[in-house]
Amino acid sequence: MPNQDCKIKEEKIISKKMDLGEQPVARIMAELGLRPNDLVSNSTEQITHKMVSRAVKGRRLTPNIQCKILNALNRATGKQYGLKDLFNYVNKE
Numbered sequence: 001m002p003n004q005d006c007k008i009k010e011e012k013i014i015s016k017k018m019d020l021g022e023q024p025v026a027r028i029m030a031e032l033g034l035r036p037n038d039l040v041s042n043s044t045e046q047i048t049h050k051m052v053s054r055a056v057k058g059r060r061l062t063p064n065i066q067c068k069i070l071n072a073l074n075r076a077t078g079k080q081y082g083l084k085d086l087f088n089y090v091n092k093e
Contacts, residue, residue, distance in 0.1 A: 020058040025069065025086040029056065032077060043072035060089065 029035070036052035045068045055061055055069045066083055074080055083090045 018070065020060060020089050023047075023056060023058050023087050023089075025073065026056040028073070028081070028086065034076060038076050039072040039087055042076040043068065045071060046093070055086070061087075066090070 024065075036049045039048055039052050040047055042055070047065070047068045051061070051065055052069065052072075055065070061069070066087060069084055070081060070086055073086065
């Protein structure tokens, strides 16, 4: 079940800062003992280990990939996180 936060319009990100430092998703995954493979294997959408790695390291992701990471984490944990819980740059542009 896709999260409501995923109703974000695709936007141009070419001129924006791309590396934003470690994101809250890294802390959440560490606290719960999750590895990138846990998100990839729990995802019902196509995500890769590279996408998860980029999310954790703070590489700016498209809204579509953010939602895929969010949905995979929610499925893996059984909790309902929002995009603002995972990424500190959502809605700050």
